[in-house]
Amino acid sequence: MAGFVGAQHEFHDAEFVQGWADRFVPSPPRLVLFDMVHAEIRRLSVPEPNVLELGLGPGYMARHILERDQALRYEGLDFSAVFIDVARRILGDLAPRVTFTQADLLDQSWPTRLTRRPHAIVSTWALHDLGSQHAVADVYARSYETLPPGGVLVNGDFIKPDGTAWIYEPGRFEVARHLELLRQAGFADPMSLHHFEVEADNPTAAQNYACLVAMK
C-alpha cells in the first residue's frame, strides 16, 4: 500500500493552534530528540551559549532544554503570534528567560530581526512546513551566515525515509538531500545522528524524523 504523507496547518488560527499543542505533547522518542539537541548545544566550548530556535511553536523543546540548563540564553523565532502566545503559557516561569521574536523564515531578512548572535541554531519539526527544499536550503544558508565559526546548527525534522513508495509533501525529503543542502550552504561535515520512529511501509505524518547536525 502507498499513499501521501503530509499535514495541513493553520498556524495563525488560535483554536487550531491550541488544539494542536494539546494533541502533540511530546512522546518519549520526541523527548530523546530534545536531549540530543541539548547535548549538541553543550558540546560547544561556550559556557553560556546563545541558542536560537527556528519555529518555536508551543515551546515544548524550549521548556525541556531550559528546565535542564540554567546557563543558556534562549531566543525563539516564529511567524505566528498565536503560537508565541501559547509558548508563553507553556513556558510559564521560564518565559522571562526567552526572547520571543516574530519573523517569517521565508523572508530572507529574518537574521536581522535577531536580538543577539546565536552560538547554536536549533529547530524541531518546523522547517518541513516551509514547503520546499529550496526554502529549507535558504534557511541553511542564512543559518551558516549567522553562526560564528565553531557554531552549530541542529535540525530535527520530518524526512522522507529511503526506499518508501509513499509520496511525501515537498518539505519532507531524504536525509542525503538535507546533507547535500547543508554542504552547499557552507557546512563542511554535516551528519545525521539518528532517524526516529522509522516507518517506511505504513507511515503517519508524525513518524520519520531525523536529527541533522552541522558545525560551522
Ligand SMILES: C[S@@+](CC[C@H](N)C(=O)[O-])C[C@H]1O[C@@H](n2cnc3c(N)ncnc32)[C@H](O)[C@@H]1O
Ligand atoms: C511544530 S511547531 C514547532 C514545535 C517546537 N519545536 C516545539 O518543540 O514545541 C512548528 C512551528 O513553525 C512555525 N513556522 C512555520 N512556518 C514558519 C515560517 N515561515 N516562519 C516562521 N515560523 C514558521 C509555526 O508557526 C509553528 O509554530
